[in-house]
Protein backbone atom coordinates (compact mmCIF):
# COMPACT_ATOMS: atom_id res chain seq x y z
CA UNK A 1 0.00 0.00 0.00
CA UNK A 2 1.09 3.50 -0.77
CA UNK A 3 2.71 5.27 2.19
CA UNK A 4 0.48 8.24 2.89
CA UNK A 5 2.47 9.33 5.89
CA UNK A 6 5.31 10.56 3.73
CA UNK A 7 7.49 13.59 4.31
CA UNK A 8 5.31 15.85 2.19
CA UNK A 9 2.18 15.02 4.14
CA UNK A 10 3.98 15.29 7.46
CA UNK A 11 5.08 18.79 6.46
CA UNK A 12 1.48 19.70 5.65
CA UNK A 13 0.29 18.34 9.00
CA UNK A 14 2.96 20.16 10.93
CA UNK A 15 2.18 23.41 9.17
CA UNK A 16 -1.53 23.24 9.85
CA UNK A 17 -1.58 22.28 13.53
CA UNK A 18 -2.23 25.23 15.79
CA UNK A 19 0.57 24.48 18.26
CA UNK A 20 4.06 25.74 17.55
CA UNK A 21 6.65 23.04 16.92
CA UNK A 22 10.41 23.54 16.85
CA UNK A 23 13.32 21.16 16.62
CA UNK A 24 16.70 22.14 18.03
CA UNK A 25 19.91 20.21 17.49
CA UNK A 26 22.38 19.38 20.24
CA UNK A 27 24.35 22.58 19.54
CA UNK A 28 21.25 24.66 20.26
CA UNK A 29 20.58 25.53 16.63
CA UNK A 30 17.09 25.71 15.23
CA UNK A 31 16.69 23.03 12.57
CA UNK A 32 12.93 23.09 12.14
CA UNK A 33 10.10 25.49 12.88
CA UNK A 34 6.47 25.03 11.76
CA UNK A 35 4.18 27.74 10.50
CA UNK A 36 2.32 28.29 13.82
CA UNK A 37 5.60 28.83 15.62
CA UNK A 38 6.83 31.28 12.98
CA UNK A 39 3.59 33.26 13.22
CA UNK A 40 3.66 33.53 17.03
CA UNK A 41 7.25 34.64 17.07
CA UNK A 42 6.83 36.81 14.00
CA UNK A 43 9.89 35.29 12.33
CA UNK A 44 10.71 34.45 8.77
CA UNK A 45 11.62 30.79 8.72
CA UNK A 46 14.21 31.30 6.00
CA UNK A 47 16.06 33.77 8.24
CA UNK A 48 16.21 31.71 11.40
CA UNK A 49 16.72 28.08 10.43
CA UNK A 50 20.30 27.19 11.26
CA UNK A 51 20.64 30.05 13.74
CA UNK A 52 21.34 29.53 17.43
CA UNK A 53 18.27 29.66 19.70
CA UNK A 54 19.62 32.58 21.72
CA UNK A 55 20.12 34.55 18.54
CA UNK A 56 16.47 34.05 17.65
CA UNK A 57 15.28 34.58 21.24
CA UNK A 58 17.61 37.11 22.82
CA UNK A 59 15.72 37.06 26.13
CA UNK A 60 16.49 33.38 26.76
CA UNK A 61 19.43 32.21 28.82
CA UNK A 62 20.99 28.84 29.16
CA UNK A 63 19.91 28.49 32.81
CA UNK A 64 16.29 29.46 32.18
CA UNK A 65 15.71 27.77 28.84
CA UNK A 66 13.72 24.56 29.11
CA UNK A 67 15.06 23.39 25.76
CA UNK A 68 18.59 23.58 27.08
CA UNK A 69 17.60 21.80 30.23
CA UNK A 70 16.19 18.93 28.17
CA UNK A 71 19.32 18.89 25.97
CA UNK A 72 21.37 18.65 29.16
CA UNK A 73 19.30 16.14 31.13
CA UNK A 74 17.46 14.15 28.49
CA UNK A 75 14.34 14.31 30.70
CA UNK A 76 11.14 15.55 29.04
CA UNK A 77 9.30 18.54 30.53
CA UNK A 78 5.52 18.76 30.30
CA UNK A 79 3.20 21.76 30.22
CA UNK A 80 5.26 24.52 31.74
CA UNK A 81 4.43 28.16 31.29
CA UNK A 82 7.16 30.30 29.77
CA UNK A 83 7.29 34.01 29.08
CA UNK A 84 9.85 35.41 26.67
CA UNK A 85 10.45 38.29 24.30
CA UNK A 86 10.32 37.42 20.65
CA UNK A 87 12.49 38.72 17.84
CA UNK A 88 10.27 41.80 17.46
CA UNK A 89 10.42 42.62 21.15
CA UNK A 90 6.91 41.40 21.89
CA UNK A 91 6.24 39.48 25.09
CA UNK A 92 4.83 36.04 24.51
CA UNK A 93 3.58 33.48 27.02
CA UNK A 94 3.33 29.86 26.02
CA UNK A 95 2.68 26.51 27.59
CA UNK A 96 5.48 24.22 26.50
CA UNK A 97 6.31 20.57 26.45
CA UNK A 98 9.84 19.65 25.47
CA UNK A 99 11.09 16.17 24.54
CA UNK A 100 14.63 14.93 23.96
CA UNK A 101 15.55 13.29 20.65
CA UNK A 102 17.89 10.41 21.26
CA UNK A 103 20.01 8.37 18.91
CA UNK A 104 21.52 5.19 20.34
CA UNK A 105 20.97 6.58 23.82
CA UNK A 106 22.71 9.85 23.07
CA UNK A 107 20.86 13.18 23.13
CA UNK A 108 21.00 14.67 19.65
CA UNK A 109 18.36 17.36 19.93
CA UNK A 110 15.00 18.40 21.35
CA UNK A 111 11.46 18.97 20.13
CA UNK A 112 9.47 21.76 21.66
CA UNK A 113 5.70 21.96 21.31
CA UNK A 114 4.15 25.19 22.49
CA UNK A 115 0.70 26.67 22.83
CA UNK A 116 0.38 30.42 22.70
CA UNK A 117 -1.59 31.71 25.70
CA UNK A 118 -0.51 35.35 25.51
CA UNK A 119 -4.07 36.70 25.20
CA UNK A 120 -5.39 34.44 27.93
CA UNK A 121 -2.55 35.53 30.17
CA UNK A 122 -3.21 39.22 29.60
CA UNK A 123 -6.88 38.67 30.35
CA UNK A 124 -6.00 36.78 33.51
CA UNK A 125 -3.83 39.63 34.75
CA UNK A 126 -6.61 42.11 34.13
CA UNK A 127 -8.96 39.89 36.09
CA UNK A 128 -6.52 39.58 38.97
CA UNK A 129 -6.19 43.37 39.04
CA UNK A 130 -9.96 43.73 39.17
CA UNK A 131 -10.20 41.17 41.97
CA UNK A 132 -7.52 43.08 43.84
CA UNK A 133 -9.40 46.32 43.44
CA UNK A 134 -12.50 44.67 44.85
CA UNK A 135 -10.88 42.86 47.76
CA UNK A 136 -7.63 44.70 48.26
CA UNK A 137 -9.05 48.06 49.27
CA UNK A 138 -11.35 46.59 51.85
CA UNK A 139 -8.59 44.43 53.18
CA UNK A 140 -6.26 47.32 53.82
CA UNK A 141 -8.86 49.31 55.67
CA UNK A 142 -9.90 46.25 57.60
CA UNK A 143 -13.48 46.67 56.53
CA UNK A 144 -15.57 43.57 56.27
CA UNK A 145 -16.57 42.81 52.68
CA UNK A 146 -20.21 43.74 52.07
CA UNK A 147 -20.94 40.38 50.53
CA UNK A 148 -20.72 38.75 53.94
CA UNK A 149 -24.11 39.72 55.22
CA UNK A 150 -25.53 36.47 56.54
CA UNK A 151 -25.34 35.04 60.04
CA UNK A 152 -26.77 31.85 61.54
CA UNK A 153 -29.94 33.77 62.38
CA UNK A 154 -30.58 34.19 58.67
CA UNK A 155 -30.71 30.44 58.17
CA UNK A 156 -34.42 29.79 58.47
CA UNK A 157 -35.94 26.41 59.21
CA UNK A 158 -37.01 24.19 62.05
CA UNK A 159 -36.50 20.78 60.51
CA UNK A 160 -34.26 18.43 62.39
CA UNK A 161 -31.76 18.61 59.51
CA UNK A 162 -31.47 22.38 59.47
CA UNK A 163 -31.25 22.66 63.25
CA UNK A 164 -28.42 20.13 63.22
CA UNK A 165 -26.59 21.98 60.44
CA UNK A 166 -26.86 25.21 62.40
CA UNK A 167 -25.59 23.67 65.60
CA UNK A 168 -22.62 22.07 63.80
CA UNK A 169 -21.99 25.36 62.00
CA UNK A 170 -21.86 27.33 65.24
CA UNK A 171 -19.33 24.89 66.69
CA UNK A 172 -17.01 24.66 63.68
CA UNK A 173 -17.06 28.44 63.16
CA UNK A 174 -14.62 28.76 66.03
CA UNK A 175 -11.90 26.58 64.48
CA UNK A 176 -9.78 27.02 61.37
CA UNK A 177 -10.06 23.51 59.97
CA UNK A 178 -11.12 23.22 56.35
CA UNK A 179 -14.77 22.49 55.69
CA UNK A 180 -16.48 20.77 52.79
CA UNK A 181 -20.12 21.61 52.14
CA UNK A 182 -22.22 19.48 49.86
CA UNK A 183 -25.67 20.44 48.68
CA UNK A 184 -27.64 20.80 45.46
CA UNK A 185 -28.22 24.13 43.81
CA UNK A 186 -30.16 26.62 45.92
CA UNK A 187 -29.95 24.67 49.19
CA UNK A 188 -28.12 27.49 50.98
CA UNK A 189 -24.43 26.60 50.75
CA UNK A 190 -23.22 30.17 50.36
CA UNK A 191 -25.52 31.32 53.14
CA UNK A 192 -24.02 28.74 55.49
CA UNK A 193 -20.44 29.59 54.50
CA UNK A 194 -21.03 33.26 55.26
CA UNK A 195 -22.69 32.42 58.58
CA UNK A 196 -19.67 30.31 59.54
CA UNK A 197 -17.27 33.12 58.64
CA UNK A 198 -19.35 35.64 60.57
CA UNK A 199 -19.77 33.34 63.53
CA UNK A 200 -16.07 32.80 64.14
CA UNK A 201 -12.91 34.60 65.10
CA UNK A 202 -12.25 35.61 61.50
CA UNK A 203 -15.42 37.70 61.24
CA UNK A 204 -13.57 40.99 61.01
CA UNK A 205 -11.11 39.74 58.43
CA UNK A 206 -11.71 39.37 54.75
CA UNK A 207 -14.07 36.89 53.21
CA UNK A 208 -13.19 36.02 49.64
CA UNK A 209 -15.35 33.81 47.43
CA UNK A 210 -14.28 32.27 44.16
CA UNK A 211 -16.29 30.00 41.92
CA UNK A 212 -13.88 27.43 40.51
CA UNK A 213 -16.18 26.57 37.61
CA UNK A 214 -16.25 30.13 36.32
CA UNK A 215 -12.68 30.26 35.02
CA UNK A 216 -10.31 28.13 32.96
CA UNK A 217 -7.49 26.50 34.95
CA UNK A 218 -4.80 28.92 33.75
CA UNK A 219 -6.66 31.98 34.94
CA UNK A 220 -7.77 30.41 38.18
CA UNK A 221 -4.25 29.50 39.18
CA UNK A 222 -3.06 33.09 38.80
CA UNK A 223 -6.11 34.39 40.61
CA UNK A 224 -5.69 32.05 43.56
CA UNK A 225 -1.94 32.15 43.97
CA UNK A 226 -0.97 35.47 42.40
CA UNK A 227 1.76 36.20 39.88
CA UNK A 228 5.12 37.92 39.81
CA UNK A 229 6.46 40.37 37.24
CA UNK A 230 6.56 39.42 33.63
CA UNK A 231 3.21 40.99 33.09
CA UNK A 232 1.60 42.43 30.04
CA UNK A 233 -0.94 44.88 31.26
CA UNK A 234 1.54 46.18 33.84
CA UNK A 235 4.84 44.99 35.13
CA UNK A 236 4.13 44.56 38.82
CA UNK A 237 3.55 41.66 41.15
CA UNK A 238 0.04 40.60 41.94
CA UNK A 239 -1.12 38.88 45.10
CA UNK A 240 -3.64 36.10 44.66
CA UNK A 241 -6.84 35.49 46.57
CA UNK A 242 -5.00 33.42 49.17
CA UNK A 243 -2.96 36.45 50.15
CA UNK A 244 -5.99 38.74 50.00
CA UNK A 245 -7.89 36.40 52.29
CA UNK A 246 -5.01 36.28 54.77
CA UNK A 247 -6.39 36.03 58.29
CA UNK A 248 -9.86 35.39 56.91
CA UNK A 249 -11.82 32.84 54.91
CA UNK A 250 -11.48 31.71 51.30
CA UNK A 251 -14.63 30.13 49.93
CA UNK A 252 -13.93 27.85 46.96
CA UNK A 253 -17.25 27.13 45.35
CA UNK A 254 -17.72 24.20 42.94
CA UNK A 255 -14.36 22.76 43.94
CA UNK A 256 -15.01 19.68 41.79
CA UNK A 257 -14.69 21.88 38.69
CA UNK A 258 -11.12 22.81 39.55
CA UNK A 259 -8.50 21.07 37.37
CA UNK A 260 -6.84 18.09 39.04
CA UNK A 261 -3.46 19.77 38.72
CA UNK A 262 -4.68 22.81 40.62
CA UNK A 263 -6.35 20.60 43.20
CA UNK A 264 -2.92 19.10 43.86
CA UNK A 265 -1.49 22.60 44.37
CA UNK A 266 -4.35 23.47 46.69
CA UNK A 267 -3.66 20.35 48.72
CA UNK A 268 -0.05 21.43 49.10
CA UNK A 269 -1.13 24.82 50.43
CA UNK A 270 -3.47 23.15 52.88
CA UNK A 271 -0.65 20.94 54.07
CA UNK A 272 2.11 23.45 54.56
CA UNK A 273 0.21 26.75 54.73
CA UNK A 274 2.47 28.38 52.14
CA UNK A 275 1.69 29.64 48.66
CA UNK A 276 3.93 30.38 45.70
CA UNK A 277 2.95 33.07 43.22
CA UNK A 278 3.23 31.91 39.61
CA UNK A 279 6.76 32.60 38.42
CA UNK A 280 8.08 33.16 41.93
CA UNK A 281 10.86 31.18 43.54
CA UNK A 282 9.86 32.14 47.08
CA UNK A 283 6.88 31.02 49.05
CA UNK A 284 4.73 33.09 51.41
CA UNK A 285 3.03 31.93 54.57
CA UNK A 286 -0.73 32.43 54.59
CA UNK A 287 -3.31 31.91 57.28
CA UNK A 288 -6.55 31.21 55.47
CA UNK A 289 -9.50 29.09 56.38
CA UNK A 290 -10.69 27.14 53.35
CA UNK A 291 -14.34 26.34 52.95
CA UNK A 292 -15.07 24.37 49.81
CA UNK A 293 -18.45 23.57 48.35
CA UNK A 294 -19.67 21.08 45.80
CA UNK A 295 -23.06 20.46 44.25
CA UNK A 296 -22.04 16.96 43.19
CA UNK A 297 -21.86 14.20 45.78
CA UNK A 298 -18.12 14.09 46.66
CA UNK A 299 -18.04 10.30 46.49
CA UNK A 300 -19.45 10.43 42.94
CA UNK A 301 -17.06 13.27 42.03
CA UNK A 302 -14.14 11.08 43.18
CA UNK A 303 -15.42 8.11 41.20
CA UNK A 304 -15.82 10.25 38.10
CA UNK A 305 -12.31 11.61 38.57
CA UNK A 306 -13.30 15.26 39.05
CA UNK A 307 -12.24 15.40 42.70
CA UNK A 308 -8.88 14.17 43.94
CA UNK A 309 -9.17 11.63 46.72
CA UNK A 310 -6.21 13.08 48.64
CA UNK A 311 -7.69 16.58 48.52
CA UNK A 312 -11.05 15.20 49.59
CA UNK A 313 -9.51 13.55 52.64
CA UNK A 314 -7.83 16.81 53.58
CA UNK A 315 -10.87 19.07 53.19
CA UNK A 316 -13.49 16.67 54.47
CA UNK A 317 -12.35 16.80 58.10
CA UNK A 318 -15.61 18.64 58.59
CA UNK A 319 -18.26 17.79 56.03
CA UNK A 320 -21.70 19.33 56.07
CA UNK A 321 -24.43 17.96 53.83
CA UNK A 322 -27.36 20.24 53.17
CA UNK A 323 -30.42 18.20 52.15
CA UNK A 324 -32.81 19.20 49.37
CA UNK A 325 -35.89 21.17 50.34
CA UNK A 326 -38.11 18.24 49.32
CA UNK A 327 -36.47 16.22 52.08
CA UNK A 328 -37.23 18.80 54.75
CA UNK A 329 -40.64 20.09 53.81
CA UNK A 330 -41.30 21.12 57.41
CA UNK A 331 -39.14 24.15 56.63
CA UNK A 332 -41.45 25.37 53.86
CA UNK A 333 -43.99 27.28 56.05
CA UNK A 334 -41.26 29.18 57.93
CA UNK A 335 -39.33 29.92 54.76
CA UNK A 336 -42.52 31.06 53.04
CA UNK A 337 -43.29 33.42 55.89
CA UNK A 338 -39.70 34.66 55.91
CA UNK A 339 -39.65 35.45 52.20
CA UNK A 340 -43.06 37.11 52.32
CA UNK A 341 -41.77 39.41 55.08
CA UNK A 342 -38.57 40.07 53.15
CA UNK A 343 -40.34 41.07 49.94
CA UNK A 344 -43.16 42.90 51.71
CA UNK A 345 -40.46 45.17 53.03
CA UNK A 346 -38.47 45.35 49.85
CA UNK A 347 -41.28 46.08 47.40
CA UNK A 348 -43.75 47.74 49.78
CA UNK A 349 -46.44 45.09 49.94
CA UNK A 350 -48.63 43.96 52.75
CA UNK A 351 -49.14 40.32 51.94
CA UNK A 352 -50.43 38.25 54.86
CA UNK A 353 -49.83 34.70 53.65
CA UNK A 354 -50.68 31.96 51.18
CA UNK A 355 -54.00 30.25 50.48
CA UNK A 356 -54.55 26.68 51.67
CA UNK A 357 -54.43 25.53 48.07
CA UNK A 358 -51.03 27.15 47.53
CA UNK A 359 -49.80 25.70 50.83
CA UNK A 360 -50.78 22.29 49.64
CA UNK A 361 -49.02 22.77 46.30
CA UNK A 362 -45.88 23.94 48.12
CA UNK A 363 -45.95 20.77 50.21
CA UNK A 364 -46.40 18.43 47.26
CA UNK A 365 -44.03 20.06 44.79
CA UNK A 366 -40.47 18.72 44.74
CA UNK A 367 -38.60 22.06 44.40
CA UNK A 368 -35.73 21.15 42.05
CA UNK A 369 -34.29 24.65 42.54
CA UNK A 370 -34.66 24.27 46.31
CA UNK A 371 -34.90 27.36 48.50
CA UNK A 372 -33.83 29.71 45.74
CA UNK A 373 -36.81 28.52 43.70
CA UNK A 374 -39.20 29.02 46.62
CA UNK A 375 -37.82 32.51 47.15
CA UNK A 376 -38.29 33.38 43.48
CA UNK A 377 -41.86 32.05 43.48
CA UNK A 378 -42.68 34.36 46.38
CA UNK A 379 -40.83 37.34 45.00
CA UNK A 380 -42.69 36.93 41.73
CA UNK A 381 -46.06 36.60 43.43
CA UNK A 382 -45.51 39.74 45.50
CA UNK A 383 -44.58 41.67 42.39
CA UNK A 384 -47.83 40.90 40.60
CA UNK A 385 -50.24 40.49 43.53
CA UNK A 386 -53.40 42.58 43.96
CA UNK A 387 -54.77 41.42 47.32
CA UNK A 388 -53.00 40.28 50.45
CA UNK A 389 -53.07 36.49 49.92
CA UNK A 390 -50.93 34.51 47.52
CA UNK A 391 -53.40 32.39 45.61
CA UNK A 392 -52.99 29.96 42.74
CA UNK A 393 -53.22 32.63 40.05
CA UNK A 394 -50.00 34.29 41.27
CA UNK A 395 -47.92 31.14 40.97
CA UNK A 396 -45.61 30.62 37.98
CA UNK A 397 -46.70 28.35 35.14
CA UNK A 398 -44.46 25.51 36.29
CA UNK A 399 -46.28 25.23 39.61
CA UNK A 400 -49.73 25.68 38.11
CA UNK A 401 -48.94 22.92 35.63
CA UNK A 402 -47.72 20.77 38.49
CA UNK A 403 -50.97 21.48 40.38
CA UNK A 404 -53.07 20.50 37.38
CA UNK A 405 -51.12 17.29 37.04
CA UNK A 406 -51.72 16.55 40.69
CA UNK A 407 -55.39 16.12 39.83
CA UNK A 408 -54.75 14.14 36.69
CA UNK A 409 -52.20 12.03 38.55
CA UNK A 410 -55.03 10.84 40.73
CA UNK A 411 -57.03 10.08 37.59
CA UNK A 412 -54.04 8.40 36.01
CA UNK A 413 -53.54 6.30 39.07
CA UNK A 414 -57.17 5.40 38.82
CA UNK A 415 -57.76 6.67 42.33
CA UNK A 416 -61.38 6.80 43.41
CA UNK A 417 -62.49 10.37 44.04
CA UNK A 418 -62.87 9.55 47.75
CA UNK A 419 -59.16 8.54 48.06
CA UNK A 420 -57.94 11.47 45.97
CA UNK A 421 -59.90 13.87 48.17
CA UNK A 422 -58.55 12.18 51.25
CA UNK A 423 -54.99 12.64 49.99
CA UNK A 424 -55.68 16.28 49.39
CA UNK A 425 -57.29 16.70 52.80
CA UNK A 426 -54.31 15.01 54.43
CA UNK A 427 -51.89 17.40 52.75
CA UNK A 428 -53.89 20.45 53.81
CA UNK A 429 -54.20 19.30 57.41
CA UNK A 430 -50.48 18.53 57.57
CA UNK A 431 -49.64 21.92 56.12
CA UNK A 432 -51.89 23.76 58.58
CA UNK A 433 -50.32 21.89 61.48
CA UNK A 434 -46.79 22.56 60.27
CA UNK A 435 -47.55 26.19 59.79
CA UNK A 436 -48.78 26.45 63.35
CA UNK A 437 -46.04 24.41 64.94
CA UNK A 438 -48.50 21.58 65.66
CA UNK A 439 -50.85 23.80 67.63
CA UNK A 440 -54.19 22.15 66.91
CA UNK A 441 -56.45 25.10 67.83
CA UNK A 442 -54.51 27.47 65.59
CA UNK A 443 -54.39 24.95 62.74
CA UNK A 444 -58.17 24.48 63.05
CA UNK A 445 -58.76 28.19 62.90
CA UNK A 446 -56.55 28.45 59.80
CA UNK A 447 -58.60 25.72 58.15
CA UNK A 448 -61.78 27.41 59.40
CA UNK A 449 -63.11 24.25 61.04
CA UNK A 450 -63.83 23.52 64.71
CA UNK A 451 -61.01 22.10 66.79
CA UNK A 452 -62.93 18.84 67.37
CA UNK A 453 -63.46 18.37 63.63
CA UNK A 454 -59.72 18.72 63.07
CA UNK A 455 -58.97 16.22 65.79
CA UNK A 456 -61.46 13.82 64.26
CA UNK A 457 -59.92 14.28 60.80
CA UNK A 458 -56.43 13.76 62.16
CA UNK A 459 -57.51 10.47 63.65
CA UNK A 460 -59.25 9.41 60.45
CA UNK A 461 -56.31 10.46 58.27
CA UNK A 462 -53.79 8.95 60.69
CA UNK A 463 -51.91 12.19 61.26
CA UNK A 464 -49.89 12.30 64.44
CA UNK A 465 -48.51 15.63 65.62
CA UNK A 466 -45.74 13.96 67.52
CA UNK A 467 -44.06 12.65 64.41
Ligand SMILES: Nc1ncnc2c1ncn2[C@@H]1O[C@H](COP(=O)(O)OP(=O)(O)OP(=O)(O)O)[C@@H](O)[C@H]1O
Nearest residue numbers: 154155156184185186187188189190191295371372
Ligand atom coordinates in the same frame (compact mmCIF):
# COMPACT_ATOMS: atom_id res chain seq x y z
N1 LIG B 1 -32.26 28.15 55.23
C1 LIG B 1 -32.40 29.28 54.54
N2 LIG B 1 -33.01 30.34 55.09
C2 LIG B 1 -33.19 31.48 54.42
N3 LIG B 1 -32.80 31.68 53.16
C3 LIG B 1 -32.17 30.68 52.54
C4 LIG B 1 -31.94 29.41 53.20
N4 LIG B 1 -31.29 28.61 52.34
C5 LIG B 1 -31.13 29.31 51.21
N5 LIG B 1 -31.65 30.55 51.31
C6 LIG B 1 -31.69 31.58 50.27
O1 LIG B 1 -31.80 30.91 49.01
C7 LIG B 1 -30.96 31.49 48.03
C8 LIG B 1 -29.96 30.48 47.53
O2 LIG B 1 -29.02 30.16 48.55
P1 LIG B 1 -27.45 30.00 48.28
O3 LIG B 1 -27.00 30.99 47.28
O4 LIG B 1 -26.76 29.97 49.57
O5 LIG B 1 -27.50 28.55 47.61
P2 LIG B 1 -26.30 27.65 47.05
O6 LIG B 1 -26.43 26.33 47.70
O7 LIG B 1 -25.03 28.38 47.19
O8 LIG B 1 -26.74 27.48 45.53
P3 LIG B 1 -25.82 27.27 44.21
O9 LIG B 1 -25.26 25.87 44.29
O10 LIG B 1 -26.79 27.38 43.09
O11 LIG B 1 -24.77 28.33 44.25
C9 LIG B 1 -30.32 32.70 48.70
O12 LIG B 1 -31.05 33.85 48.40
C10 LIG B 1 -30.38 32.36 50.16
O13 LIG B 1 -30.40 33.50 50.95
Ligand SMILES: [Mg+2]
Nearest residue numbers: 186189190253
Ligand atom coordinates in the same frame (compact mmCIF):
# COMPACT_ATOMS: atom_id res chain seq x y z
MG1 LIG C 1 -23.68 29.12 45.72
